[in-house]
Amino acid sequence: MTIYDISEKAGVSIATVSRVLNGSSNVSEKTKKKVLDVINQYEYTPNAFARGLGLNTMKTIGILCPDSSDLYLAKAIYYIERKLRANGYDSILCCSGYDLETKKSSLNLLITKKVDGIILVGSSYIYEKDTDNKYICDAALQVPVMLLNAALDAPNVYSVVSDDFTSMYEATLQMINSGVKDPLYFYNSTSYSGKKKLAGYRAAMESKKLLKSGNMLQLYQGSHEDVPAMAEHLSKLAAKGVIFHGVIASDDTMALGAMKYAKENGLRVPEDLAIIGYNNSMLTDCCDPGLSSIDNKLETLCQHLITTLMGVLNGTEMPKQTLFSGELIKRGTTLD
Amino acid sequence: MTIYDISEKAGVSIATVSRVLNGSSNVSEKTKKKVLDVINQYEYTPNAFARGLGLNTMKTIGILCPDSSDLYLAKAIYYIERKLRANGYDSILCCSGYDLETKKSSLNLLITKKVDGIILVGSSYIYEKDTDNKYICDAALQVPVMLLNAALDAPNVYSVVSDDFTSMYEATLQMINSGVKDPLYFYNSTSYSGKKKLAGYRAAMESKKLLKSGNMLQLYQGSHEDVPAMAEHLSKLAAKGVIFHGVIASDDTMALGAMKYAKENGLRVPEDLAIIGYNNSMLTDCCDPGLSSIDNKLETLCQHLITTLMGVLNGTEMPKQTLFSGELIKRGTTLD
DNA sequence: TTGAAAGCGCTAACAC
């Protein structure tokens, strides 16, 4: 069933059918009804490819993320997909992995598919070296590129980020002020946002003249989901004689690693070991006591990102970068 | 830049360019190189819409799931997306929610987009009443429909399921045999697979003549991620005088609810309360002791589902339904 | 208010 069939059965031209289909005003009520009746009768739907070819768009946005099964990224994808759909856009999902090369090829693939815009989910897409970020600038030559939780100053690239520096800075201060003078920073990523968080911790510690040893900065490099391995990392550290009465983790999973370490070593939480996580995910309620964690307002970020993207696609001038602040949600793993 | 531009610059016809593009053998090495050089020089990529229009396919599969942020579904989507891509297919992700009406419209949307096949992720798409499943049969009139963890006997519908009945049956027996004579079944879904699990529990209990009260079947109806509410559900139950020394949960999150209940009520796990979860997710390592859980081989299921879909798309005869068995992974929350 | 016709960029059948 094509537009020709409908036009024939309705006794009008294909142009008129097209007008009805696209809600053009220049059609008499009478013809409109006639056409609509035929369309409904035959349950006709226009061919999306032909329409795409004519309009040069299929109203589709490419979502690129390193790993859609990651708790945090999955949540982001969920929000983004829903909000895109509410704006009449579809989303092509593409998991790129964490390698620069596979990221590049995934991004190119998306471009090839003629998406109207691209959303890079997570901070891992931005690299330290400018030359490593060129692949994003290249993509932005074709379609607008949106960054969630990462920032890059380049034409046609828009960034929506959480103020990880300040969140971490304040969380660290709060822990120090509650009496923990030796909080350890436990992280697993040196991505764009990873660096901001680390800097926030450092700044807080240095403002109190408490950063005395590099041992307080612990980079865990195993699997992002392997809680026992995280716990073991801390156990080994303690066995080496490093002393800490608090852990500030770069995400909730890492914080659970600290929880497990505490349990295994007979430490009371928060009295012997205070813990703060990041992301305020469902994991915060999965342990006992509940995990204090930083809420970085993911849904707000996603909402804003989509709003910005829609504006850009409409040709409206939009802010190149937007920053939202986070908030520490206190549960049972912090003192005070 | 179109195929015409390339053909002109290379001094050949568009048919030849098309042949080179599609790896047709009937092109001399010399012309091939000539064309390829021009293509590379101008970084030409064919227009996907035009190709889609001609071939009537964009090699895209629609993935429908109720909630892509759900731990289990997110994992499934991840596997599916990767395996599709490995087979040269893209995926359009669409979150439908849990309502029948929104499921219907999401499914139709996907059809409208002319996807080559549709994957329904999770058992919530299948209803008790046959008439409620008609929307799936309708969709299957257009494109093959794959069901993950649900089954429906209809033309052009293919099902890949985990043997939840047997898994639950054996898990229950194992708990009974370890000495727990009053395990409670704690569930939150009456979906296709939810029913299978429940039936497995019942069968095991009845085989041992242990199912004495409906109180042993506890349906929790709150948020799927609200662990404290789950714990509270059990606390209230215990307060009412219902006695149980084991909990078999329909997923790991529910099991964590039981863990929290135990903690809050000073019960030792597994001595006073044995617990078994389902899905063998990352949550199993998020608590102390580690959660015993049923591994339903999600990656295997997904792999098989994609293989089947690819076969169907190639016109190969494929099994309409495939069943995989699960396995109880014992950790610290079970006796014996 | 309506219709005719020219693209949109590609594939594939057919001719040479």
Next chain:
DNA sequence: GTGTTAGCGCTTTCAA
């Protein structure tokens, strides 16, 4: 081994 040409189904300008 290569070129010609007829679609694929729609949108949109231009005439009427």
